[in-house]
Each structure stands twice: as C-alpha cells, then as structure tokens.
Amino acid sequence: MSTKPAFKRAEPDARRLSLIEAAARVLARGGVAGTSVRxxxxxxxxxPGLVGHYFDGIDALVAETYAHVEARVAETIDAALARAGTDPRARLNAFVTASFAPPVASGELLATWIAFWSLxxxxxxxxxxxxxxxxAFRARLEALLGACGAPPARLRHAGIAITALIDGLWLELCLSPQAFSADEAGAIARTALDAILTGQ
Amino acid sequence: MSTKPAFKRAEPDARRLSLIEAAARVLARGGVAGTSVRxxxxxxxxxPGLVGHYFDGIDALVAETYAHVEARVAETIDAALARAGTDPRARLNAFVTASFAPPVASGELLATWIAFWSLxxxxxxxxxxxxxxxxAFRARLEALLGACGAPPARLRHAGIAITALIDGLWLELCLSPQAFSADEAGAIARTALDAILTGQ
DNA sequence: CCACTTGTTGTACGATTGTCCAACAAGCAA
DNA sequence: TTGCTTGTTGGACAATCGTACAACAAGTGG
Incomplete structure (x- = not known):
C-alpha cells in the first residue's frame, strides 16, 4: 500500500491564486483587524511560511488581492453590459445598476478596499x-459616456463626476445599507446621467 | 528649592481632548499601520497606561477621534458658509469649495476615516x-439645498446624490491628488448643483 | 532507481500589540 | 500639616504579529 502524500504541489500560478482568494475571503469575513498571514x-x-514564498510580505498580497477583486468586479460589470445589448444608454444604465448590486456592492468587498487604501x-x-x-475605471466609464454622445470636451469632467458619484454611493451602500436602497442609488445615478448627457 | 513634579494632573476633559488630538496626529503621520496605544x-x-484610563480600548479612542475630526471639519465648513454671506446658492458653493480644500481634503485626514471605516x-x-x-452631514446639505429652492419631494435624493458626489471626489482627491485638481472637483460639484437646482 | 530541484512545512525568532494593575504622587479638603 | 481621592506612572503580561530559515518531501529528468 502507498502512503498518502503529506502535501501536494500546486502549479505556481494556481497556488498564488488560491492564496489571493483566501486573502479575499479572510478580509471579507474578519475585516482588516482579523486578517493576518496565519x-x-x-x-x-x-x-504560513508559504505566503512568504509567493509574496514579498503581506502588503504585496493585499495589493494583489485588491487587483484581483477589482478584476472580478470588472468582469461582473462587463457581463451586465453584455446582457444590456448594444444601446449605449442601456449599457450605461446596466453599468450603474450592476455597481450597486451584490456582489459588487457588499460589505464583504469593502474590507479589501479599506485594507488597500490604508497602504x-x-x-x-x-x-x-x-x-x-x-x-482604468474612469476610462471605461468615459468610453461609455462618449458612446452616448457626450461631447468630447466635457468627457473628462463627466467621467470624474460619474466615477465619484458611483464611488460615493457604493461606499455608503457598503457602510450603512439601510441609509438608502440599491434601487435609490441606481435612480440617483441615472438621473445624474440624464443631466450630463442632455447637456445643460 | 522645590522638586519639580513628576507629572501634572490635567482636567479630565482637557486630558481626553489632548489624547484625541494626539491620536489624530499619529493617524495623520503614520497611517493606520503606524498607530498604536504607545x-x-x-x-x-x-x-501608555493612561489611554486605558480614559477610553474603553483603542477602538473607542479611534471612534472618538473620528467624531472630533469630523466636528472640526464641520466647523471649517461652517466658517466658509459664514464667509459666503446669506445668498443660498453662494453658501452651497462655499460648502463644496471648502470640502475640496485643505484642511478638509488632505491625505492626513484620510487615515482617520479609514481607521474608522475599518471598525x-x-x-x-x-x-x-x-x-x-x-x-447629520446629509441633513445639513439638504437644508442648504432646500434654501436654494429644491423641491421638498426631491430633497432626499438630491441630498444623497450631492453627499455621494462630494464624498467620492473628496476620497479620490485624498488618495491621488494628481488625478484631478481641487478646482476641477469644485467645478464638477457646482455643475451637479446647477443640474439639480434647475430641475430636469 | 537515483539525483536534483524546489514547493512546502513547521517552528523559532524578535518585535509589537492591547490590556491590566500595583505602586506612586499630585492636589484638594479638613 | 495630615489624610484621602484619584490621575498617573511604568512595567508585566499573554497574545499575536510578519518574517526567516533549516529540514523535509514531491515530482521530474536522468
């Protein structure tokens, strides 16, 4: 009979990814205070020693976790855009709706953002x-705004404005979900889009 | 000759305040990672033992520091409002301008916010x-919007929107000051106010 | 079957954390 | 002055932190 292996080697990329996903889970579960190498x-x-083998310290792991989580967020939003079809304004609406619904807007994700911001x-x-x-986030939003006919001269300010509005609504939605609903956040963002796309 | 005292007693409220202000300075200087009771x-x-004598743990001190710093922010904005006179729209403009200028928008303040958010x-x-x-922040903004003639039925959404916009712009201004300027942030916020106060 | 590479383990290490507490002394009341 | 209250000290304490490293073993190429 054969002895079972004490551990199994993993493909380096897969192991890195599993550590990043574990970091995201721990951050979501216990917040910044509950997160450690162990x-x-x-x-x-x-x-625990394996973390140091793949990452230059825990700060680097947090940074890669943030990048990974934001990439998943981008994928979620891209999927919503694809579902919205080709109408530029419908795509913009889908963008904001997806931004305020789980899994994008959730208290679990917030901990990863906070850990990253603190660095x-x-x-x-x-x-x-x-x-x-x-x-990158703003550029994507500006592209969607441009497709809706926003004048190029105003694209920069429009992109900053909508990005900030979405970020502010998202943050508050994560911090105190009962202050206003995801639907309200979506309605507010769409109203702002109307105002910007109509031009003054 | 008299021996010099080993320490001086402080009035409890003054001592509490000095600890809160010290916490704000340490957070501003070293960020969340550089902040400890010691x-x-x-x-x-x-x-170090005195901290435990005045606060129920360091989390409580962080919470009180946040309350104190936000109160100072409110004072700074109130001063800007007073300087703006009585015209409602001028007061609103002063509100956003003050929000994006030091000492309100500064990387130093951000650390206090992040430490608080993480709890x-x-x-x-x-x-x-x-x-x-x-x-409280939103109520103050809604009062200013109402004074400008915003219809009461839309006051709630307008308050949420402008609060989120200011928060988002403020956050990004603190995180990466070179992405856009405080003047741009002010112009963007005033444009949003125009759109909201004009009605659609 | 035997090297050889290297992913992986487990622990030890020093530093630092928040909290606790007995001893001290400052300042007020008598 | 004498006593008392309590703000204050400073170190002890256990727990936990991130990191480093020697030893082990899994998988591959010979």
Whole structure:
C-alpha cells in the first residue's frame, strides 16, 4: 500500500491564486483587524511560511488581492453590459445598476478596499497601482459616456463626476445599507446621467 | 528649592481632548499601520497606561477621534458658509469649495476615516455612530439645498446624490491628488448643483 | 532507481500589540 | 500639616504579529 502524500504541489500560478482568494475571503469575513498571514494560510489550507514564498510580505498580497477583486468586479460589470445589448444608454444604465448590486456592492468587498487604501499613502508602488486602477475605471466609464454622445470636451469632467458619484454611493451602500436602497442609488445615478448627457 | 513634579494632573476633559488630538496626529503621520496605544501616548507626552484610563480600548479612542475630526471639519465648513454671506446658492458653493480644500481634503485626514471605516462592520456601536454622522452631514446639505429652492419631494435624493458626489471626489482627491485638481472637483460639484437646482 | 530541484512545512525568532494593575504622587479638603 | 481621592506612572503580561530559515518531501529528468 502507498502512503498518502503529506502535501501536494500546486502549479505556481494556481497556488498564488488560491492564496489571493483566501486573502479575499479572510478580509471579507474578519475585516482588516482579523486578517493576518496565519489566518490566510489556514483558510488556504497551507502552511504560513508559504505566503512568504509567493509574496514579498503581506502588503504585496493585499495589493494583489485588491487587483484581483477589482478584476472580478470588472468582469461582473462587463457581463451586465453584455446582457444590456448594444444601446449605449442601456449599457450605461446596466453599468450603474450592476455597481450597486451584490456582489459588487457588499460589505464583504469593502474590507479589501479599506485594507488597500490604508497602504496607498505610505507605499509609493501601491499608490501607483491605485492611480492605474482608478484611471482604468474612469476610462471605461468615459468610453461609455462618449458612446452616448457626450461631447468630447466635457468627457473628462463627466467621467470624474460619474466615477465619484458611483464611488460615493457604493461606499455608503457598503457602510450603512439601510441609509438608502440599491434601487435609490441606481435612480440617483441615472438621473445624474440624464443631466450630463442632455447637456445643460 | 522645590522638586519639580513628576507629572501634572490635567482636567479630565482637557486630558481626553489632548489624547484625541494626539491620536489624530499619529493617524495623520503614520497611517493606520503606524498607530498604536504607545505611539499615541508618546505623542501626547503621557504614559501608555493612561489611554486605558480614559477610553474603553483603542477602538473607542479611534471612534472618538473620528467624531472630533469630523466636528472640526464641520466647523471649517461652517466658517466658509459664514464667509459666503446669506445668498443660498453662494453658501452651497462655499460648502463644496471648502470640502475640496485643505484642511478638509488632505491625505492626513484620510487615515482617520479609514481607521474608522475599518471598525464599522464589526462594531455595532461604531456602525450606529457612522449612521448618525452620515445622517447629520446629509441633513445639513439638504437644508442648504432646500434654501436654494429644491423641491421638498426631491430633497432626499438630491441630498444623497450631492453627499455621494462630494464624498467620492473628496476620497479620490485624498488618495491621488494628481488625478484631478481641487478646482476641477469644485467645478464638477457646482455643475451637479446647477443640474439639480434647475430641475430636469 | 537515483539525483536534483524546489514547493512546502513547521517552528523559532524578535518585535509589537492591547490590556491590566500595583505602586506612586499630585492636589484638594479638613 | 495630615489624610484621602484619584490621575498617573511604568512595567508585566499573554497574545499575536510578519518574517526567516533549516529540514523535509514531491515530482521530474536522468
């Protein structure tokens, strides 16, 4: 009879991903205070030492977790856009609706954002990453706004405005879900889109 | 000759305040990661044990620090409103301008917000405090909007919208000050106010 | 079957955390 | 001055943190 292996080797990329997903789960479950190398290792079913083997410290793991979670958010929104068809305004509406519904707007995701934000000011590399992901988010929104006929001269300000509005509504929706509903947030965002696309 | 006292007693309220202000400074200087009971005590020129004498744990100190800093923010905005005179729209403009200028919009303040946000989901008492402070902020904004002639039926959504827009712009201004300027943020917010006050 | 590489383990390490508490002393009342 | 209250000290305490590293073993190429 054969002895069972004490552990199984994983393909490096798969192992990295499983650690990132474990970090996201731990952040969602216990918040920033409940997140540590050990807790993540336990959740991933792995020895704590392995975290250091794949990431340059826990801050780097948090940064990669943020990037991964935001990529999943982007996928969720892309799926909503695809479902909305080809009408530019319908796609814009789908964008905001998806932004305020689970799994995008949820208290669980917030912990990952907060953990990442807390590193932005002290870590230049993470500040750069934040700038890139913010720019990408805004660029996508500007493309949708442009497709709806927003004048190019106003595209920059429109993109900043709608991005900020969505972020502010999303944040409050995560922090105190009872202050207003996801439907209200969607209605507010669509009203703002009307105002911007109509032009003054 | 008299021996110098080893320490001086402070009036309880003054001592509490000095600890809160020290916590705000430490959060501003070192971020969430650089903040601890000991660091705050050193900054306040006090023994670490004294923190426990005035606050039920460091989370309570963070919560009170947030309340204090937001009160200072409110004072700064109130001063801007007073300077703006009595014209309702001028007061509204002053509100947004003050929100995007130091000391309200600054990376230093952000750390206090982040530390507080990270406690909202796990501490019911802090969640309640957040709800109250958010409601107060929005109520003040709704009063200013109402004075500008915004129809009462739309006041709730208008208040949520402008609050979210200001929050989103403020957050991004703190996180990456080079993405857009405070003047741009002010112009964007004033445009949104125009759209809301004109009615659609 | 035997190296050899390297993913993985488990622990030890020093530093730091928040909290607690006995001892001290400052300042007021008598 | 004498006594008393209590703000204050400073260190002890257990727990936990992130990281480093030597030992082990899984899987691959020979």
């Amino acid at each position: 807790a993540i290792a336990v959740d991933a079913g792995v020895s 932005v000011r002290s870590r230049p590399a993470i500040a750069r990453q934040h700038d890139e992901q913010y720019a | 660091a705050i005590a050193v900054d306040a020129g006090v023994s 909202v989901r796990s501490r019911p008492a802090i969640a309640r405090q957040h709800d109250e402070q958010y409601a």
